[in-house]
Amino acid sequence: MPGPVQSIERAAAILRLLARGSGRHSLGEIAGSLGLARGTAHGILRTLQGVGFVEQDEATGKYQLGAALLHLGTSYLDVNELRSRAINWADALAARSGEAVRIGTLLDGQVLVVHHVFRPDDTLQALDVGTLVPLHATALGKVLLAYDTTVTAELLAMPELTAYSRHTITSSQVLTRTLKEIRDGGWAAEAEEFTVGEAGVAAPIRGHGGLVVGAIGISGAVERICDVRGRPQPKLVTFVRDAARAVSRDLGASRW
């Protein structure tokens, strides 16, 4: 078994130090207090600043705990911020795929639609930002479930999974297996599981460090999204995954 990671121990010590007393310390004080080289302390502080755990006062250059630590368990990325950062790529995805695009985040055991781009055929469509859709019956929802074990456990603990059509996954075993496939493949699909005649494909949006903060996906008529065997068109899957990666890159997820 590998031993403790030294830089994480040091980062934790810096956070503890900043949480004490006045809460504002200069680089010299932090390095001196923890017996670290200035360069080492600076590198750790810059990284903590990058993820929002530490903030630097512009005038004095002193460090303090970041606002992100205060609501660590709640919202990490504002949904309106997410929409704003994703809007260009969502548009490009709709234009490429010819289908409607939605971005979803988790809210109280459901998917909150935070952004919606119309299918680019100029027909009358209604904006459904703010609506809630089920986690286990949509591609967006399955992506969000696949990367959140807590919410998945809550869902599986319920007496039954609601069936929206005869294709909805209602078996815990099947759902568990599906979520593993989604994690392995990096994308999710859904065919007539929520609405008859409709299908969808979605992929995760990741923030700093790879944390999944939402899902982006397309949906439309099942005969356009899927081939005759009910599998999504590979080309569409690529478009969705490319868009998800582009948004993730803008949000600071370097590896995806």
Added chain:
Amino acid sequence: MTERYVMAVDQGTTSTRCILFDHSGRLVSVTQREHKQHFPRPGWVEHDAMEIWRNVERIAPEAIAQAGATPDQVAAIGIANQRETTLLWDRHTGEPIGRAIVWQDTRTDALVEEMAAEPFAEEVHRRCGIPVATYFSAPRIRWLLDNTPDLRERAERGDVLFGTMESWLIWNLTGGPDGGRHLTDVTNASRTLLMDLATLAWDDELLAYFGVPRAMLPEIGPSTEVYGTATRVVPGVRIGAALGDQQAALFGQTSFAPGEAKCTYGTGSFLLLNTGTEPVRSTHGLLTTVGYKIGNEPAVYALEGSIAITGALVQWFRDGLGLIATAPEIETLARTVDDNGGCYIVPAFSGLFAPHWRSEARGIIVGLTSYITKGHLARAVLEATGWQTREVVDAMNADSGIALKSLKVDGGMTADNLLMQFIADVLDVPVVRPMAAETVSLGAAYAAGLAVGYWPDLEGLRRNWHRASQWLPGMDPEYRETEYDNWRRAVERTFDWIRPAKH
């Protein structure tokens, strides 16, 4: 066959963006860098032109790399720029003379007040389609010439060049001191107060009136034409277009027919209505401006309603007050309450532009009571953009005699659903966002692509336009009238705040 792209450089007020588009007008890659806003005194706003140039040098190759492409896959570059921002530089060294004076800057207010009182000012307005105001470039050139030692002599000798940001970028891209082309386009030139709208040429009487030597002015070209080939940053790529950012957005929205209008929501907001090949004079506080000019074809004109501060108010809420961490969080904060709680913010930070044109007005927050929370303030911030749009649309309807049936919108603030719904509510017409929110860049790309034959004609571009989103009006008419009345009373309270400087 290797895919080819068109590159747009959008040199904006707060940042510079570089975007590659493909043949269907779809965004392929985007890179962006903010530049520093300098506020050396109240009412002064400056940019470092060298910083902006360095940003372009950095983000243009990055955008090509992000697309996995090489410079030879770029068919052309189109430039869209913040308008009226005034820069002088040394022709021989390429060094800017001081910082660029930004369009929001009001340092010329005393000078403008003096000049606007002269009888010729009315003729200036008639000839240029825009009034003598601090907003435009000529008073800034005059101010710089008056306030920099020896500058006038150097300018008269031809050692000093004037340009707005597109001229600065084209000059640098085509070689700078080493044979760079000194050029502007008709849309940018129409914002200087030095060009006759009818002839589309610099006017000697206007030059004399503002005391601007002709030797420092760039050549005026069409918006769409191969101006030259870049020798730096993206060597070998042709520069095919330049337009003021708002005109570029009109182009990107493919508002090519008379009667078509768009509103772009950025730092400020600008509603432009295509009026065809004849300039239409406003009697309700709008500007007459050149919309675009394609090669040798006749120029297309537009009526413009300019709002100085919309997104900038959100930025102030973020940076000046620190009530939000990022601009989009204004919507989250505003949704914590159901209404404005009786509070109104009129952001007359640089006076009020259309339709009031009151340079002496300054911003206010009215209706404050102990009931008001930061959520109400956030609402009032967003509503200010909605009501300012309403005032401009009312003026546009009065001038054109036709009521607007729907409003095409674009720009960063269109990501704010609460704001877009509010605009639909107060205008009482549907608000439509096209599938490219980056319409400024798209317009610059379209114009450049036309110049090099990447796209054959305007009809082909129109087919790329698709509706991405639509907000339908749903506000109770009586409530709307009451709120509008409150807004108008708030606006009146901003007037006459700045007193003329004592001589």
